[in-house]
Amino acid sequence: MDFFSTTIMKIVGSYGMVTTFAVLGIMTIIATYLSKNVLKGRIDPSALAVIMALILAYIGGAATGGKRGISDVTFFAGMGFVGGGMWLNYTLIATAYGAKLEELKKAGLAGGLALVVGTIIAFVVGALAAYAAGYRDAVSLTTIGAGAATFAVGPVTGAALGATSDVIALSIAAGVVKSVSVMILTPFLAKPFGLTTPAAAMVYGGLVGTTSGTSAGLAATDARLVPYGATTATFYTGFGCLVCPSIGYFAVLALTGG
Structure with missing residues (x-):
């Protein structure tokens, strides 16, 4: 299990941008689903995605005591580049x-x-x-x-x-x-x-x-x-x-x- 988690973290560290775009893609899919099926189109998926991103940024900064939001978490380090x-x-x-x-x-x-x-x-x-x-x-x-x-x-x-x-x-x-x-x-x-x-x-x-x-x-x-x-x-x-x-x-x- 330790070997598996270590390998995953190495891959994430080496391909931060790929991980970042994968996470953003998943967030977009979730936002689109919520907008279409739960909120019946009353709120656009973009607004929901931004709200989700702000929540993630707050959680990341609070959890690590850092200043760069979610990008302070190693797994999401690529977010710092995308948001730069x-x-x-x-x-x-x-x-x-x-x-x-x-x-x-x-x-x-x-x-x-x-x-x-x-x-x-x-x-x-x-x-x-x-x-x-x-x-x-x-x-x-x-x-x-x-x-x-x-x-x-x-x-x-x-x-x-x-x-x-x-x-x-x-x-x-x-x-x-x-x-x-x-x-x-x-x-x-x-x-x-x-x-x-x-x-x-x-x-x-x-x-x-x-x-x-x-x-x-x-x-x-x-x-x-x-x-x-x-x-x-x-x-x-x-x-x-x-x-x-x-x-x-x-x-x-x-x-x-x-």
């Missing part, structure tokens, strides 16, 4: 390549205004939450405010401004909470918000951003709306990466004085 900055940047670039300016124009003035207003509201709410939590310096307030826009904008902004790792982690956490919330709430808000047409989906994507949350939420609402909501949501991320470390930072700097 390289994969984040890869997904950002891949998503951006899927968007075209011509498609954004189809949303008209409403889509453009939604993009600007949505980014500003998220940034302000995030910065105010950071201020209420005790942060006073412009770099921290801007980074966490950017994270409230999306979990991708937060680390980009933090890296550009030289924020500390704990602040960048908080910005990512803020974005993840927003993304999961959008995934879960979108199907319930679709009818009262009139989220039934491509134009409405594009405005919605511009207002809330978070491409993953919007796409998953719309998929659970009406899969035909996903490309339209994802288009403006993708530009939302790019727009946030441009304005949060620049205009956003100088605005916060002017208000706080440092």
